Amino acid sequence: MADFFDRSLGIGYLGGTLSLLTLLFASLLTWRLVMGSVAVESITTRKAELFYWVTIMFSQTLGTALGDWTADSAGLGYTGAASVFGGLLLLLSVAYYRTKMSHTFLFWAAFVLTRPLGAALGDFLDKPVAHGGLAVSRFTASFVLLAFIAVCLLIFPQRASRTQH
Template sequence: MPDTTRTRLPRLEPAAAKVPAIIALFWALKLLTTGMGEAISDFMGQTSIPAAALIGVGGFVVAMRMQLNAREYRAPVYWFAVMMVAVCGTMVADGIKDGAGLSYAVTTPFFALCVAGVFWAWHRSEGTLSIHSITTRRRERYYWTAVLATFALGTAAGDLTAMNLHLGYFGSAILFAALMAVPALLWWRGLLNPIAAFWIAYVLTRPLGASFADGFSKSNDGGLGLGDGPISAILLIVFVALVAYAAKARIDIQAPGEHAGPTLHHHLADLELEGHRARAAARS
């Protein structure tokens, strides 16, 4: 019989990078999703915990299916996924803290270890943590696992500084804004790897945005007490408007040259690995 294993192909990989270009619009939307995730999660939790869990988990599953099934970056699909990760990540952090009766001093380092573990496994598997390389399904799964872990870490860290360290919500926001400026400055001066600078800033946007949202919505710890519902609605309106602009203007799509090399190399490696596995299965 002729050997047909060489013609077997893996599942279709994404046709282009599945994350947006890192421009000012990216950071604006990221900060909006962090504040929204905090406010929406708290608002739903105060209304009905079972309904909140159903919407949060169900929305997360739907959003992930939509994003993973897309073969290229689409602003509405991608940012809907980020929004649901923000909501779900907040619920995970709060659920572990409240359900297990643990303090933020315990959950914050726990989630930090989770983030470190995801990054270690991702780099060990793919050799890079660059978002310009999110052009395969495996890398995309690592990416979204890391995003979920960073949202959980940011939720715990923001509440730790605001409540346990008594900085208040706006004090915490100022602290994380200052911390976020450090990797940006180091990267600008050429003293920090751009991949490391990106992920440090990415992690810090979560407590920064959430602290601002809590500062306006909550009445404790120096908050203005405007309510989670109104703040959720305002942030959602601005978020939808910016996503609509991104989808129409298409200014946040990565240029093909940014990822063509890693994609070709990875596809060739996958084809070779698939062939080895198929031939091994045929011999057995």
């Protein structure tokens, strides 16, 4: 879908990114106006779940377009783009623990930023060396990422939330 906006519509990475950002904001705003909340914890009906999945679709597509734009058009390359999105995610983590910013806002911001980070890292692994990548096969890159995720799950076990809603 990101390629449809970027290439098929001929509006480029920036145009596709801005269009998808607008659709994401429209989805979140409509969801908020209709359901009263965009918090994941509030998804208890089919209607709320529909809003959730539409928002997920736009956020993931936006992330792909944003990652491509940052790595290619903005000239940061794959490692530069990954550094930008990794740094932004780190700032969101600090905000989560050190400020009273809305956790719902921080969740959606982090959710959007994980996609371009993943796209930039994935492209870095499998794109040709001449284009700034490592030219690792997609199978090997997928295995490396799977192993990384497994190690992270072992090192950082998930726990149920301790906060009252």
